[in-house]
Amino acid sequence: MPNYSEKPVIIFDMDGTLLDLAYDDFIWNHLLPIRYAETHHCSLEHSRHTLSEFYQEHNHTLNWYSSRFWTAKVGVDVLAMQIEHKARVALREGCLELLAYLKNNGYPIWLATNADEAGLAFKLEKTGIGKYFDVMVSSETLGHAKEFQPFWEKLQATHPFNASFCYFIDDTEKVLHGAKNFGIENLYSIAQPSSANAPRSSCNYPMLDALTDLIPILESAEEQKKYA
Numbered sequence: 067m068p069n070y071s072e073k074p075v076i077i078f079d080m081d082g083t084l085l086d087l088a089y090d091d092f093i094w095n096h097l098l099p100i101r102y103a104e105t106h107h108c109s110l111e112h113s114r115h116t117l118s119e120f121y122q123e124h125n126h127t128l129n130w131y132s133s134r135f136w137t138a139k140v141g142v143d144v145l146a147m148q149i150e151h152k153a154r155v156a157l158r159e160g161c162l163e164l165l166a167y168l169k170n171n172g173y174p175i176w177l178a179t180n181a182d183e184a185g186l187a188f189k190l191e192k193t194g195i196g197k198y199f200d201v202m203v204s205s206e207t208l209g210h211a212k213e214f215q216p217f218w219e220k221l222q223a224t225h226p227f228n229a230s231f232c233y234f235i236d237d238t239e240k241v242l243h244g245a246k247n248f249g250i251e252n253l254y255s256i257a258q259p260s261s262a263n264a265p266r267s268s269c270n271y272p273m274l275d276a277l278t279d280l281i282p283i284l285e286s287a288e289e290q291k292k293y294a
Contacts, residue, residue, distance in 0.1 A: 073173045074252070074287075075232040076280075079212075080179040082237035082259030084165075084277070085189065086156040091260050093148055094121075101142045126213050126240060131180040131205060145184050155192045158256075160277035165198040167281055176201040178221065178234075180212050180241075201225050212241045218248035233284075235274065242271050254280065 081090055103113035120139060121130075129135040133145040168175050177199045179186055186204050190196040203221060210216040222229070229249035236242050237259035246253055257273040258265040266273065274280060 073171070074284075075174045075176055075227045076168055076284075077176040077178050077232060077234045077250075079234075079236035079238070079241065080177060080181055080186070080189065083235055083256055084158060084161050084177075084195065085193065086158050087237065087260035088262040089151075089154045089156065091262055092154060093144075093151065097147060097151065098140070098142065098144065101147060102140050105141050126211060128205060128209070128211050131185075131211065132182050133184055134182070145188075148185065149188055152188060152192050155189055156261075157193055157195070158261075158277055161195070164277045164280060165195060167278075169198055173284070174200050176203070176225070176227075178203050178212060180205045182206040212236070213238075213244045215244065215248060218245065218250075222248075233280070235280065239270055254283075 078084055081087055099110060099113045099117055102108075102117060103110045106113070108116075117140070124130045124135075133148070136142075136144045165175065175198055179202075181189065181204060183204045183206050186202070190202075196202065203225070205211045205217060208217055208220040208224070210220065212218075218229075221227075230251050232250060233252040233254065234242070234245045234250050235254045235256070236245070237256040239255065242253050242255060253271050255266075255269045255271040255273045257269075257275045265275070
């Protein structure tokens with residue numbers, strides 16, 4: 067049966083949306099270059115240059131999000147490295163408040179992440195947010211990254227939902243473009259995905275300064291529906 071309800075489905079990205087992207091910035095842009103240089107006995111400058119080329123080559127592919135792929139590619143156990151520093155994983159401000167509001171008000175809450183299954187599992191264990199979600203999907207499970215239509219087609223086939231009657235929140239514009247092309251109408255980005263970086267000055271989608279900014283948006287939509 068389709069997962070349709072009187073309330074719209076609210077679909078969240080994880081990293082940079084519900085979780086502070088500063089953790090991933092630290093892992094991939096600071097720590098991995100050091101570990102790669104140590105492993106391959108090269109300079110840190112050479113390590114950063116090599117990894118930058120790898121990142122550009124595989125960005126927005128399913129490999130980009132795979133810890134198994136990167137472990138084989140760079141010769142460093144990147145999943146173990148991430149778990150080693152899991153204490154740095156942090157919720158973005160307002161995350162629990164928003165999820166509790168949605169749960170208490172009967173909204174179906176979904177998590178759609180490009181994180182691989184292993185990465186998703188340890189972050190859910192660290193943060194404890196899994197209890198809020200009715201559906202949790204990794205792009206690894208569906209075999210396609212969220213940037214592309216087959217992800218949304220397979221999500222729709224696995225967990226039917228009304229694309230025109232849902233909300234999707236993600237910090238990556240290319241992902242939001244993919245969702246828009248699929249037919250999702252209510253799209254929101256994040257003004258400051260990483261606490262280590264300044265807020266964005268512009269985006270092609272409306273941005274949430276705080277996650278709880280979504281609450282008045284939903285309440286306004288509920289009011290409009292009453293009087294439609």
